Amino acid sequence: xxxxxxxxxxxxxxxxxxxxxxxxxxxxxxxxAAIWLRDHCQxxxxxxxxxxxxxxxxxxxxxxxxxxxxxxxxxxxxxDFAPDSHQSExxxxxxxxxxxxxxxxxxxxxxxxxxxxxxxxxGGKLPRCNYDLFCDSPDSxxxxxxxxxxxxxxxLDDVPGNExxxxxxxxxxxxxxxxxxxxxxxxxxxxxxxxxxxxxxxxGCHLDNPYRDPxxxxxxxxxxxSSTTGGESILQDGFMAANILRDENPQHFETLCxxxxxxxxxxxxxxxxxxxxxxxxxxxxxxxxxxxxNRSIGTLKLDPDQVTxxxxxxxxxxxxxxxxxxxxxxxxxxxxxxxFDNTRVLHARNGYSKGGVRHLQGAYSDLDGLYSTLNTLxxxxxxxxx
Ligand code: OGA
Ligand code: ZN
Numbered sequence: 466x467x468x469x470x471x472x473x474x475x476x477x478x479x480x481x482x483x484x485x486x487x488x489x490x491x492x493x494x495x496x497x498a499a500i501w502l503r504d505h506c507q508x509x510x511x512x513x514x515x516x517x518x519x520x521x522x523x524x525x526x527x528x529x530x531x532x533x534x535x536x537x538x539x540x541x542x543x544x545d546f547a548p549d550s551h552q553s554e555x556x557x558x559x560x561x562x563x564x565x566x567x568x569x570x571x572x573x574x575x576x577x578x579x580x581x582x583x584x585x586x587x588g589g590k591l592p593r594c595n596y597d598l599f600c601d602s603p604d605s606x607x608x609x610x611x612x613x614x615x616x617x618x619x620x621l622d623d624v625p626g627n628e629x630x631x632x633x634x635x636x637x638x639x640x641x642x643x644x645x646x647x648x649x650x651x652x653x654x655x656x657x658x659x660x661x662x663x664x665x666x667x668x669g670c671h672l673d674n675p676y677r678d679p680x681x682x683x684x685x686x687x688x689x690x691s692s693t694t695g696g697e698s699i700l701q702d703g704f705m706a707a708n709i710l711r712d713e714n715p716q717h718f719e720t721l722c723x724x725x726x727x728x729x730x731x732x733x734x735x736x737x738x739x740x741x742x743x744x745x746x747x748x749x750x751x752x753x754x755x756x757x758x759n760r761s762i763g764t765l766k767l768d769p770d771q772v773t774x775x776x777x778x779x780x781x782x783x784x785x786x787x788x789x790x791x792x793x794x795x796x797x798x799x800x801x802x803x804x805f806d807n808t809r810v811l812h813a814r815n816g817y818s819k820g821g822v823r824h825l826q827g828a829y830s831d832l833d834g835l836y837s838t839l840n841t842l843x844x845x846x847x848x849x850x851x
Contacts, residue, residue: 473567475557478542482531485544487560495564499532503546505563506553573614573836575751579809580615581705583791591793592616596624596802600637607842610638610835618700618805624687626799631687631828634802639834642681644674645735652686652825659732661760665693665823667816668760670701670786672807673829675756676728676737676763680807682832687802690824696817698803701792703755703811706785707744710778713785717778722746724775728756729763738763743782754808757782786811797825806832 474490485502487495503526506512511521526549533547541554561567572578580586592612598605599621613619624630631649635641641648655663662668673684686698711718721743730737745754767775785791792813797803805812807829817823 473561475537475542475560478535478537480532480535485532485535485542487542487564489561489567493567495560495566497560497564499530499546500526502532502544502553502555503530503551505555506551507555507559508553510551511553572747572749572751572753574753574808574832575747575749576704576708576753577749577751578614579617579704581708582616582702583705584789584793587793591620591795592618593620593622596621596634603842603845606637607839607846610839610842613804613806613835614839617702617704617810618803620797621802621804623800624802626689628689628826631685631802631826634685634687634804635828635830638838639683639830642683642829642831644677644681644829645737649826649828652827653823654819665696665817665819667695668812668814670699670792670811670813671758671760672703672756672811673758674730674761674807675741675758676730676739676761678739678741679831680754680756681829682806682808683804683830683835684807684812684827685802685804685830686797686812686825686827688797688799688825690822691797691799692821693817693819693823694821695815696796696823697794697815698797699792699794699813699815700803700805701786701811701813703757703786703809704752706782706791706811707752707755709785709791710782714778714781716774717781718744720771720774720778721782724767724771724778726765726767726775727763728758728761730761740766743779755811756808757786757811759783808832 476488476490478485478487480486483499485497487497489495504523506521512518513520529548531547532544534545536543540557542557542560544553544555546553592609594605594609599609609619609621621634624634629649632641652662654665658664672680674680707718710721723742725740725742728739728741741756743756744752747753
């Protein structure tokens, strides 16, 4: 709630055996089922007071649980249950924060929890944060991580140019996700490279490592040297592209959600396989994850009846991704680090000259650690405002 918003108050309530109904001062209504209320009891018999974790099991709750009485006691609603004569107190602020009707936005991963973007969305001003501020100012870190959550990426400026610095950046918000490439990987031209990323070739829009289970949720690329011609970075909002696909051809969208496909990575020491859909959706059919990487699609095991439809949908999404109006392009300079949501924001690079040196260090992390840091920073900010 922002400081100027009028706080929502409990206007009135009523109950039946099966349900408590609350009417709030803004006119909205919450309907809370008896079984839900009993299961969410906040009393010390039901929850450990220190960890807040549930002590009761669903099988401990009588199958015919019902509401016997509800009374208001200052900032609490006191609910008596039958047949077990259990009494629960719910604070009105807890009910406000937790009832379904007022909190339908429940999934931070889904498209509805994000700000979808295209090239024109930023007016040339990309979400950025100075690295010293990121480390030393909780407000700056919170707003950088919020940009990451909203747009799926943020660029950090003036990051020290030390080897291995990318791992220290991760320690500022989460945990390093080590892979067969090591804790970090060197993105520069190599002889006999085991990945096209380690050549000077251009790379089309992709998400990294769809052959892993789970896929790393965050990728970081830190520029140490860049004196080649070319090698510009490109980012593209995969959720926006998926939305466009759904508008242009709902059947194609559905196909990429339902058809599982094969990804693979193999070198002398590693052999990774996955079978997953290109788009993952939640229970509201909102997109929550994209996996797209033409380089690492394995042998596609497709039912013969599905082949034509899959390729039409795949081609359509690939064409949308290449639309310039959806892409932002910039040169990552030494001292700059970009971090992006590897389940949403596709990245690409232009090919670059053999003369000069281009050296990035990359690493992976996971989204849950970053969101946890952001949630903790937000809670502290709210406490300070109280
Ligand atoms: C990668 C990659 C992009 C770049 O290493 O995964 O896509 O800018 N690199 O070199
Ligand atoms: Zn990549």
